[in-house]
Amino acid sequence: MKGGVALLVAAFLPIVAAARLPRNEPVPGGVAVIELPATATTPRVYFDGQRIMVVKYTGHWYAIVGIPLAAAAGTWELAVRMTGPRPRQIKFSVLPKRYPEQRLIIKNPQLVNPTSAELDRIEREQAHLSKLLDTWVPDRDPALAFIWPAAGPETSGFGLRRFLNGEPRSPHSGIDIGAPRNSPVRAPAVGTVVDVGHYYFCGHTLTISLGQGLYSVYCHLNKIDVKRGQAVEQGQIVGSIGATGRTTGPNLHWTVSLNGTPVDPRAFLIGTSDTSPAVQKR
Numbered sequence: 001m002k003g004g005v006a007l008l009v010a011a012f013l014p015i016v017a018a019a020r021l022p023r024n025e026p027v028p029g030g031v032a033v034i035e036l037p038a039t040a041t042t043p044r045v046y047f048d049g050q051r052i053m054v055v056k057y058t059g060h061w062y063a064i065v066g067i068p069l070a071a072a073a074g075t076w077e078l079a080v081r082m083t084g085p086r087p088r089q090i091k092f093s094v095l096p097k098r099y100p101e102q103r104l105i106i107k108n109p110q111l112v113n114p115t116s117a118e119l120d121r122i123e124r125e126q127a128h129l130s131k132l133l134d135t136w137v138p139d140r141d142p143a144l145a146f147i148w149p150a151a152g153p154e155t156s157g158f159g160l161r162r163f164l165n166g167e168p169r170s171p172h173s174g175i176d177i178g179a180p181r182n183s184p185v186r187a188p189a190v191g192t193v194v195d196v197g198h199y200y201f202c203g204h205t206l207t208i209s210l211g212q213g214l215y216s217v218y219c220h221l222n223k224i225d226v227k228r229g230q231a232v233e234q235g236q237i238v239g240s241i242g243a244t245g246r247t248t249g250p251n252l253h254w255t256v257s258l259n260g261t262p263v264d265p266r267a268f269l270i271g272t273s274d275t276s277p278a279v280q281k282r
């Protein structure tokens with residue numbers, strides 16, 4: 001009986017607590033949640049040259065590490081700076097994960113190979129977006145519990161390994177949600193709009209900073225209802241579904257980026273459902 005009560009209390013604690021840890025899945029494209037040694041001051045953590053998110057949860061420090069899709073399985077190291085002069089190395093294991101593959105054949109190569117002017121534009125835009133997503137923003141309490149941003153089915157999964165006419169292309173950096181044009185798109189969590197733009201691949205694009213190097217990027221939007229610098233609440237309508245940029249029809253491409261690398265958004269979604277839940281409001 002007592003055990004039952006304790007279990008019940010334990011089950012409720014993470015929901016009541018303001019902070020919540022993301023799902024720990026130490027695989028390429030996943031998020032590793034690594035407990036750090038006890039220390040009075042906030043540790044500074046680096047992985048692969050990038051500053052890493054650190055949060056305090058139930059009295060312990062945790063590093064929240066986004067693992068690149070291209071990372072090899074094996075032992076990796078975090079550099080942890082605490083009070084001493086030298087960083088301490090903390091090892092962690094990355095496990096293998098094989099994502100599904102998709103093979104597409106397109107007969108007209110002009111449709112798949114951009115011109116040199118387009119390539120210049122793509123390069124400029126990618127440099128701009130990478131710089132933005134590499135930026136570590138101080139925030140004591142980053143938003144780690146997301147809601148699903150649009151009502152609709154997942155039409156393409158994160159990490160999908162894509163081949164076009166037999167040639168490997170970059171793996172899918174987000175989740176695609178299919179919905180009719182002009183359906184509302186909501187902020188996944190409380191944050192700040194840091195970029196609004198129109199890009200070659202992504203079309204009308206909105207980027208929200210959620211703190212400490214965690215970002216949500218929405219692509220192919222038809223309309224954007226918020227401005228750069230604006231604070232947004234979880235569930236707030238920030239734009240509408242569209243088909244702008246390189247896409248075959250109306251859908252929301254949703255990338256979640258952590259320490260400069262795209263990760264599976266499901267690591268931060270409330271609940272563990274494998275199917276897209278209906279839009280939830282706080």
Ligand SMILES: [Zn+2]
Pocket residue numbers: 156172174175176252253254
């Ligand atoms: Zn996509």
